[in-house]
Amino acid sequence: MANVKAKMILDKNYQIAKVDERIYGSFIEHLGRAVYGGIYEPGHPEADEQGFRKDVIDLVKELQVPIVRYPGGNMVSAYNWEDGVGPKEDRPRRLELAWRTIETNEVGTNEFADWAKKVGAEVMMAVNLGTRGIDAARNFIEYTNHPGGTYWSDLRRSHGYEQPHNIKTWCLGNEMDGSWQIGHKTAHEYGRIAQETGKAMKLVDPTIELVACGSSSSGMPTFPEYEATTLDLAYDHLDFISLHQYYGNRSNDPANFLAKNLDMDHFIKTVISTCDYIKAKKRSKKSINLSFDEWNVWYHSNQADREIEPWSIAPPQLEDHYNFEDALLVGSMLITFLQHADRVKMAAMAQLVNVIAPIMTENNGRAWKQTIFYPYMHTSVFGRGISLKPILTTPKYDSKDFTDVPYVDSAAVYNEENEEVTIFLVNKHLESSMPIDIDLRSFEDYKLVEHIELVNDDLKAVNTADHQAVAPQSNKDSKLDNGVLSANLAKTSWNVIRLKKS
Template sequence: MRASVKASKHNVLDAIDKRIYGSFIEHLGRAVYEGIYEPGHPTANEEGFRQDVIEAINELNVPLVRYPGGNFVSGYNWEDGIGPKEDRPKRLDLAWKSVETNEVGLHEFMDWTELAKTEVNMAVNLGTRGVDAAKNIVEYCNHPGGTYWSDLRKENGRDEPYSIKTWCLGNEMDGPWQIGAKTADEYGRLATETAKAMKWVDDSIELVLCGSSGSKMPTFGEWEFTVLEHAYDYVDFLSLHLYWENFENDLSNYLAKSREMDHFIKDVVSICDAVKAKKGSGKKINLSFDEWNVWYHSKDADAKREPWDIAPPLLEDIYNFEDALLVGLGIITLLNNADRVKIACLAQLVNVIAPIMTVKDGEVWKQPTFYPFMQASNFGRGKVLTVQSESPTYDSKEFKDVPFVESTVIWNEDEQEIVIFAVNRSEKDAMPLDIKLDDFEGLSLIEATELADYDPKLTTEENHDAMAIKNNDSFKVEEAAVSGEIKPLSWNMVRLSYK
């Protein structure tokens, strides 16, 4: 069995929006408190932010972080998190049955983003609130001054506007678990009027409309069409959410689940374009896959927790090697849909279903999922090439004709590099991989690396150094042809330079 990939510089899918490597921090569990923020920790700065966590995040090179939720935002009053900390109220967070202290609010988080070298994808509350609160926070964050909310920002210590560009119009508003859940017509009307007001305050912002919470929702498809009929002219993106589980412990089917992501994307694109055609619009709606990840390991433990703690350890999935492979497959899928997926947020960043974990008063450590995301975010910049790929296939419980080898090819003109990411789903067979790159001269190998040779259930919880990216010495370059071998159950990266 062999796999092959062929690409040409004259066949470009689209440029990669760097926001496709976004992530997510919600006021949930230990993501904020004991995650990014822990006053008194040996590495904490004067504001209480852990510098060891910042260093790990900087390794991931995350360009965008969605905040402050998530389900949390549907009951959140953003004004609770401004002004003197001693005057801020403690609130019941109904979404996660916790107590929110509001010790970290808008200003603190924006200060943290500068340390993390990232921008914010700010969500507004369309569950318990609406137009007025949303337009006010845009004025507070983005207006230069001379008005009530912008001058209050200055009084609270920030003279220059934050100039937040990307905003989410609520979160999962179709879900019965959501505070203030709505029908498609209810949400479509509210989102439309909110979007109008927000853009009247600042017409430079981009807005993300809530799509279905998942492709298995009973209203999927109908929801997208209805909310877009209402809001199409006022928004820029439609959101998608997807989480993967492996309760059945079926590895071949589990690694095929990235196909579900691909189908989801293509279905939603078709709905967006159907509404565009119906409206006779010249505007294209792109996608924000602003929640995606593996999430199932912690669900039994979370169901047993008592409510109303401050920063309880919730959604703390301990990931293994097979989870890292599926995350890698998810990244490849997003890149191969980069013509329509412009924003994506791995949910989440620290402690909560996250690649980075912390110990209170102690160390920071990296989960297996850290490694494919790190390589993709740092080296997967530029343009995605449309590829002709061949691979042996298999059938799993849910999916047919699944390629053993899934890959993507990226052309980085700025660095004069070609980068190939590939995953071998086969549990037994190494796969020779032939890469043919037309119209690129003077190819030479920079590096070929792999995350491979690990038990699928291996974690890094006990031994934080149990997993690492290693060199793959099998790859060779001859003119425009590159060939090597990728191991069974492996994440791979090949970097090439050209003249």
């Protein structure tokens, strides 16, 4: 394809919204080696005094993860939070039914709150609305958030935590629309229990924000009616509705795979429309925002997971080894969040360590960065500020499932306080680089700081503990002259262009 070229105008006045840093959140579930062998491994040479791996803590800090969802996920729908508090020697071992393993409960609420502090993150806690409900949830938040002088808050103090954890974000169950969920509920059943549980929790602590379950994916037969019914019943006590979506490339069709963020974009727009319809129906002044609290590429490990023996402790489950094309789609998904910064206010890459994760570890061994680590890190570190609306002209293509797919995806964030602008770009063209001219005349006196790129001729290249085949490098050819930035986006590349006022 000859003479392909893109153009962009970026103006500081074309603003979408301030980016809520919580869109760079993640997720740790009691699943596979996410906790045991991931964040926690007492016998490891790098373990701290609580048994948490310091090498993993350092990598999580590098990502600057602001909030982490916990403890599930599917497992929360049969989880008794009381099993994970108090003296470790007294904690019961349980059959964990969602993933058919043994849960030792060696790590629970207090330990996880400690770990979150070590990495500089808040906790997004989930309550069990599968096998439990209002009573367990109101006791749980009393345990975590009430200062003292009551049964559950004093129990926390007796466990060595004098001060409350003050967890301010709570998920009302997980994927309750899914037939695989223990305690699966119809939309009406779920909406009622979410309303009453949310009411009780906010009576204990009125300062919390609550996330209701939306559809487990945009492909669910009940989507978006599940959202509409849930919101209709529970609107008054809700602040967010959740979205979950995973993508794979089972047919080995890279052009179609790299277009799948268009599906995510459609999903987001449909949920926004549903929220606003219920808002109008109720004559409410409150808008419900979106929490995209499970998202990633997930398909590589499906066959291996079918071969795992049941009832083992922390087996290697959902351990996708990500390749270069996965990193490109992850970059486009992050760009999609920034394009919807006015309504997507939280998100959680599922998950953080070992389980469909940017960080991998060896038991008693090394930790390393998967390919998807880098776009996640770049957006988290450089994507804080105001999301701008680029005016982009780009060639397009058609794929198996999509038409008019832009070859270039783009988002830009303006950090006014630091006088910085960062432009995120993905070139999806499988064969050709993409020259781009970016009109930056509204950013007078800004200088080009760097152009970071992620490139590899092999879309299937993976990172291992021994070799980082996919890692950022510097593109030295970009130039800023008279307010126009000229860059060349390598074929199938992730790009971060940073500017700062001189």
